[in-house]
Amino acid sequence: MRLKTAALLVLLGLLTMLAGIGQLTFWAPAETVTASVPSDTKAAPLTVIDQKLIALHDGPVKIKIQGEGNFIVATGRPDDVEAWVGKTAHNTLTGVSADQKSLEVSSADGEATAPSPAGSDLWVSTEDASGDLDYTWNPPADGEWSLLVAGDGTQPAPSAISMTFPNNATTPWAVPLIVLGIIIILVGAALPFVAKALANRRKDDDDDHPGDGGETTTLPIQSENPLLPGAKSSGTTSPVGDEGRRRGAGSEGPALRVTALAATLAAVMVGGTAIAAHATTATPEATPTSSSADAAEGGTPVMLESQLQRILEQVASTVDAADAAKDAAKLAPRVDKMELQIRTQNYKIRSTVSAYEPRMPVRATKLQSSVISTKRDWPRTVFALTQGEGNVVPQVLTLVQLSPRENYKLWGSAPLQPGTNFPSFPVPRKGTEPVPASDSTGLAYSGNQALEILSEMLTNPESPNRSKLADGQSSPYIAGALAYQADTVKNGTSANFKFTHTPVTNQTVVLRTADGGAVVVGRLDFAFEGTPKAAGDKLLLEDDSAVFAGGKETTTGMVLNFAESVAVYIPPAGSADPMNLVAATRGLVGASFK
Known part of the structure; x- marks a missing residue:
C-alpha cells in the first residue's frame, strides 16, 4: 500500500510540474x-x-x-x-x-x-x-x-x-506549480523509506516492552458523544497493548492523508491558473504620465530641440535663396513682420546701390542656445542663438508661429552685442516660461517698461532713467546710436533734427531666464526727421535713402525710417543690477520728403 501511495504522489507531482512547464511553453499566451x-x-x-x-x-x-x-x-x-x-x-x-x-x-x-x-x-x-x-x-x-x-x-x-x-498576459502560477510538483515528487519518492524506518522503530519498541511480563492498565472508552449530565459510563474497558499498537502501526491513514492533502493543493493551484490567466489578459487602462499634467498646465515645451533644428535649417535655406536672388517673394514661406520688411527694403536698395551692405545671413548652425516657450496656445515663440558662416558674432533669432496650420516664421534677427553673454535659460526639454509683456511679476521691470526705458535712452542721452540700463562700453549699440545722432546735429548746421525711438508693442515677446529674470525681444521704430532752418537751405540724402525718397535733395525736409531689432535682459525683482541690451541692430525701411 505504501508503494501505491508513493507512486500516486510521484505521478501527481509529475502532472503538477507538467502544468507549470506547459504554461511557459505550449500553453503560454501569445506574445x-x-x-x-x-x-x-x-x-x-x-x-x-x-x-x-x-x-x-x-x-x-x-x-x-x-x-x-x-x-x-x-x-x-x-x-x-x-x-x-x-x-x-x-x-x-x-x-x-x-x-x-x-x-x-x-x-x-x-x-x-x-x-x-x-x-x-x-x-x-x-x-x-x-x-x-x-x-x-x-x-x-x-x-x-x-x-x-x-x-x-x-x-x-x-x-x-x-x-x-x-501581450500583457502573464503566467504567475508557472514557477509555483513546477516547484510544488518537485516537492510532491520528492515526498512520494521518500515515503516508502520513511514508512519503513518508522515501522522498524516501532518493532524495536515492541522488543523492549514485552506484553506478557507486566501489568496491563485499562482505560475507559469514551462514548462517541459526550455524556449528558447524570449519564453513567458503561464501564467497558479496552486494553492498550501489543495488538492495539500493531493495528496502529499497520494502518495507512497518514500516507493517505498526505496524498489527499497534496492532491487538493495541486488541484487548487492548477485551477487557480485559469483565473490568473483570465485576470492578467484583461485590457489594461492607460495611466496618465507626468507630462499630461504638465501639458494641462502649459508646462510642456512647444517643440523638441530636434524640431527647432529642422525649422532653423528650413528658415536658413529660405533666407539664403531669397538673399541670393534679392527676391522678397521667396521669403514669404519662412519670414514675416520686421525681418521681412527689413530684408525686402534691403533688396530694393541693393538693386540700385550695389555697394550697399547686405543683411547678415541667417544660419542654422552652430546652434548655441535654444529658448523654447511652454506657452501652448497660439501664437508661439522660440528664440535661437546661432553663429555660422558670415556671422561675425552670434545672432538672436526670433521665430513665431501664429496658428496651428501655419509654420514658424522669422520675425527678427539681431547680432549679440560685443562682449555680451547671452543669458542662461532652462534646458530645452523643460522649456521656458513666457511672461506677458505688461507683467512685471518677479521682475525688476515688465517687458514693455524695459523697451520704453531703452527707447527713452536712445532718444534722450540725458534720460532720468539712464541708470536703469547699462550703456557706454557695456552697450556699444546705445553708445553708437547716440554718437550718430550727435554727429548729425553737429554737422547739419543748416537744419533742425529730431530723433524718436518708439516701441512697437504688438511684436514684443518676453521669456523668463534661469535666474528668475527675463529677456524681452521686440521692435523699435526709429524716425529721423530733418527740416531746413531757412528758406533755400537744402538737405542732401545718401544714395540708400534716395531710393525710397525718389531724390537726393530737399528744401522742405525729410524723414528717414529705421526698424530696430532689440533684445534686453531684465534682472529679477530685488536685484541691484541694471538691465542690459543683449542684442540690437537696425535697418533702413523707408525715406520720404516732407
Whole structure:
C-alpha cells in the first residue's frame, strides 16, 4: 500500500510540474495581440490614433496601414494634433475591444477637406508611404504623443489599420506549480523509506516492552458523544497493548492523508491558473504620465530641440535663396513682420546701390542656445542663438508661429552685442516660461517698461532713467546710436533734427531666464526727421535713402525710417543690477520728403 501511495504522489507531482512547464511553453499566451479597425468605419479625410491607445501597452507598437495612393503618418503632441485637425471631419482610434480583436473608433463630423499635414512644424517626425506601411511606434521623447494619418486632405484617410501590441498576459502560477510538483515528487519518492524506518522503530519498541511480563492498565472508552449530565459510563474497558499498537502501526491513514492533502493543493493551484490567466489578459487602462499634467498646465515645451533644428535649417535655406536672388517673394514661406520688411527694403536698395551692405545671413548652425516657450496656445515663440558662416558674432533669432496650420516664421534677427553673454535659460526639454509683456511679476521691470526705458535712452542721452540700463562700453549699440545722432546735429548746421525711438508693442515677446529674470525681444521704430532752418537751405540724402525718397535733395525736409531689432535682459525683482541690451541692430525701411 505504501508503494501505491508513493507512486500516486510521484505521478501527481509529475502532472503538477507538467502544468507549470506547459504554461511557459505550449500553453503560454501569445506574445502579441493584434486589433484592427472595423471594416464598416465611416470614411474621413483624417484619422487620429489617440495617445491613450498608443500608451495602452508597454513596449513598441507595430502599426500596419493600408491605403490607396500616398499618405503620411505624423507624430505630435495630443493637443497639437487636436489643434491641427480643428473642425475637419475625422476618425479617432481610442481603444481596444474587450476581446482585443477590434480597435474602438469614434467619428466626428466636420469640414470635408483639410490642407495636407505634410511639412507642418508641429510634427516631431513623419513617415511617408504609398499603398502599405508597416510602422513601429516608439516615442520620440517623454510625455504623451498622438499620430495623425492622412492623405492629401481631400481624399479619405486610410482606414485599414491594425495595431499589434505586446501581450500583457502573464503566467504567475508557472514557477509555483513546477516547484510544488518537485516537492510532491520528492515526498512520494521518500515515503516508502520513511514508512519503513518508522515501522522498524516501532518493532524495536515492541522488543523492549514485552506484553506478557507486566501489568496491563485499562482505560475507559469514551462514548462517541459526550455524556449528558447524570449519564453513567458503561464501564467497558479496552486494553492498550501489543495488538492495539500493531493495528496502529499497520494502518495507512497518514500516507493517505498526505496524498489527499497534496492532491487538493495541486488541484487548487492548477485551477487557480485559469483565473490568473483570465485576470492578467484583461485590457489594461492607460495611466496618465507626468507630462499630461504638465501639458494641462502649459508646462510642456512647444517643440523638441530636434524640431527647432529642422525649422532653423528650413528658415536658413529660405533666407539664403531669397538673399541670393534679392527676391522678397521667396521669403514669404519662412519670414514675416520686421525681418521681412527689413530684408525686402534691403533688396530694393541693393538693386540700385550695389555697394550697399547686405543683411547678415541667417544660419542654422552652430546652434548655441535654444529658448523654447511652454506657452501652448497660439501664437508661439522660440528664440535661437546661432553663429555660422558670415556671422561675425552670434545672432538672436526670433521665430513665431501664429496658428496651428501655419509654420514658424522669422520675425527678427539681431547680432549679440560685443562682449555680451547671452543669458542662461532652462534646458530645452523643460522649456521656458513666457511672461506677458505688461507683467512685471518677479521682475525688476515688465517687458514693455524695459523697451520704453531703452527707447527713452536712445532718444534722450540725458534720460532720468539712464541708470536703469547699462550703456557706454557695456552697450556699444546705445553708445553708437547716440554718437550718430550727435554727429548729425553737429554737422547739419543748416537744419533742425529730431530723433524718436518708439516701441512697437504688438511684436514684443518676453521669456523668463534661469535666474528668475527675463529677456524681452521686440521692435523699435526709429524716425529721423530733418527740416531746413531757412528758406533755400537744402538737405542732401545718401544714395540708400534716395531710393525710397525718389531724390537726393530737399528744401522742405525729410524723414528717414529705421526698424530696430532689440533684445534686453531684465534682472529679477530685488536685484541691484541694471538691465542690459543683449542684442540690437537696425535697418533702413523707408525715406520720404516732407
